[in-house]
Amino acid sequence: MTMVYDALILPFIEFAFMQRALAGAIMLSLSACPVGVFLTLRRMSLTGDAMAHAILPGAAAGFLFYGLEIVPMTIGGLIVGILVALGAGAVARLTVQKEDASMAAFYLISLSLGVLMVSLRGSSVDLMHVLFGTVLALNNDALILIALVSLLTLGMLGIFWRALVAECMDPLFLRSVSRLGSPVHFIFLGLVVTNLVAGFQALGTLLAVGLMILPAAAARFWTQQVAVMCFLAIAIGLVSSVGGLLLSYHVSLPSGPSIMLSAGVFYLVSVVASPRGLLLSRLPRAVHRAA
Amino acid sequence: MPDLTKDVSSVVQACLNFTDLTLGYDRHPAVHHLNGKVAKGSLLAVVGGNGSGKSTLMKGIAGLLKPMGGTCSIAAGTRLAYLPQQSELDRTFPARVIDLVSLGLWPRRGLLGRHRAEDREAVSRALVAVGLEGFEKRAIDTLSGGQMQRALFARVLVQDADLILLDEPFNAVDEQTILDLIGLVTIWHGEERTVLVVVHDLDLVRAYFPETLLLARHPVAWGPSRQTLSQENLLGARHYREAWNENAPWCAAEASVHGSHGHSHHQDRVKAGAR
Known part of the structure; x- marks a missing residue:
């Protein structure tokens, strides 16, 4: 018993930095995972990835002028992220070009600007910090930011839930009964950006999107209801966060990748072992129903 | 004029x-x-x-x-209900038949209105009317073409347009x-x-x-x-x-x-x- 306690509980009781990391990861899971569910269902998983890269120049601009400070980096990331989301979304909605192409164009421009700006100043250590984050060094500002983003996200999801589901399931139907289609799309993109910005301090710009996509992608294998899928994704996100933090603590691994890899394990197990996964759907069933 | x-x-x-x-x-x-x-x-x-x-x-x-x-x-x-030829319905979306048909409650309840007992009743009545009784909990990606069309008609029914x-x-x-669906159209005409x-x-x-x-x-x-x-x-x-x-x-x-x-x-x- 004490061994289990020592391994799983004690690190969080003993060290303040572990408590902060845990609090940050829990709040991020609560908001980023359901956003990720809709991101994957809308086949925008790679859009999330693109957005994560796109916020880099904003964060870099903040970094360039103020050093490694959370507020300017966050505001910068937010502004650039929203610009890219609006730009790519507008091109997709108003021209013949589809969102994947416009998003790729905007994020590539944005990413190269970002790398250029970071390289103007600072060593590769700084770049690594911006790209991969440090969940074990979350300060108060960062925690407050993450808390605000979680609250905002859960609130918006609660209010626009029905429209978001309808827009994902049958957008043309939503357009025929309501004008909320386009607004809800942009609100959703806004949520993606804010969650990425909240996550990059903890997980870095490259991995922030992982906490959105991996639990959601894993959850899809287990359920046929979008609400259940959201709760499952949150649960997987929470367990992966705690597991990843403990792994990084005990084996001295970088925390961000540890969390992502824990979620990755959930995903791979789901791919293989879930009712609709590789194994069970391939197995010949001895019994089937009469109708 | x-x-x-x-x-x-x-x-x-x-x-x-x-x-x-x-x-x-x-x-x-x-x-x-x-x-x-x-x-x-x-x-x-x-x-x-x-x-x-x-x-x-x-x-x-x-x-x-x-x-x-x-x-x-x-x-x-x-009140207008529109069933397009090329539906943008995402059949792979994790939803059950009842979730799809309940979308038809939008004109009545909108974004935030609570779905009441009478709404759930309207949905199950619509499912009975299109001959999909007992299909409530089926995932929409398991429906055949005809069953999907019936479900979409049920949604039009619920829209009460x-x-x-x-x-x-x-x-x-x-x-x-076709005969079943024409029957519904004739009923609408009668109404x-x-x-x-x-x-x-x-x-x-x-x-x-x-x-x-x-x-x-x-x-x-x-x-x-x-x-x-x-x-x-x-x-x-x-x-x-x-x-x-x-x-x-x-x-x-x-x-x-x-x-x-x-x-x-x-x-x-x-x-x-x-x-």
Whole structure:
């Protein structure tokens, strides 16, 4: 018993930095995972990835002028992220070009600007910090930011839930009964950006999107209801966060990748072992129903 | 309204009113200078070849396509339900049949209104009406084409609309399903709802639809189905040019700089059965 306690509980009781990391990861899971569910269902998983890269120049601009400070980096990331989301979304909605192409164009421009700006100043250590984050060094500002983003996200999801589901399931139907289609799309993109910005301090710009996509992608294998899928994704996100933090603590691994890899394990197990996964759907069933 | 005196149908309240309606894509019209009224409670079949503007007209009425010219006005307070030909429904979305049909509650409850017991009852009644009783908890990606069409009809039922637009609802659906769905359309007609259906099967039209609009980009004929679907009119409809003519001359009505003579050059083409 004490061994289990020592391994799983004690690190969080003993060290303040572990408590902060845990609090940050829990709040991020609560908001980023359901956003990720809709991101994957809308086949925008790679859009999330693109957005994560796109916020880099904003964060870099903040970094360039103020050093490694959370507020300017966050505001910068937010502004650039929203610009890219609006730009790519507008091109997709108003021209013949589809969102994947416009998003790729905007994020590539944005990413190269970002790398250029970071390289103007600072060593590769700084770049690594911006790209991969440090969940074990979350300060108060960062925690407050993450808390605000979680609250905002859960609130918006609660209010626009029905429209978001309808827009994902049958957008043309939503357009025929309501004008909320386009607004809800942009609100959703806004949520993606804010969650990425909240996550990059903890997980870095490259991995922030992982906490959105991996639990959601894993959850899809287990359920046929979008609400259940959201709760499952949150649960997987929470367990992966705690597991990843403990792994990084005990084996001295970088925390961000540890969390992502824990979620990755959930995903791979789901791919293989879930009712609709590789194994069970391939197995010949001895019994089937009469109708 | 100067034409009220001439128009017989004006005795009945109009649900839809097309005035010189031109709809299209990229300045090429797909529905050209359509005039006329659809009386409240009518059951109208919209027929015509591929590319004759049937779907475009539906989109225009549903407000999903802005007119290039003219207007399409719907009587105030009309609730509209639209079942498109190419549904954007994502069949892989994690939802059950009951979730799909419950979308039809939107006009009643909107974004935030709580779904009440009576709403859930309406949904299960709709499922019974389309013959999908017991399918509530089935995932939508397990439905056959016919079952999906039944589920979409159930959603239209739940929408409880006054004006129902069905764009080729009987495509790729077996005979039994067609008969069941036609039964629903007939019930709606009996309930004084206005129903517009795009149909290809002319026998079906003659058997079940009192009125028909024969489109060939411009209205070839519009009136009682038997008259509208005469050999002469059908031949006339076949002679129009479907080809997308990139360099088609500008329409005279438009070219005369919003001239007042308007659409008269098409009026004379509306043959027998026209009002």
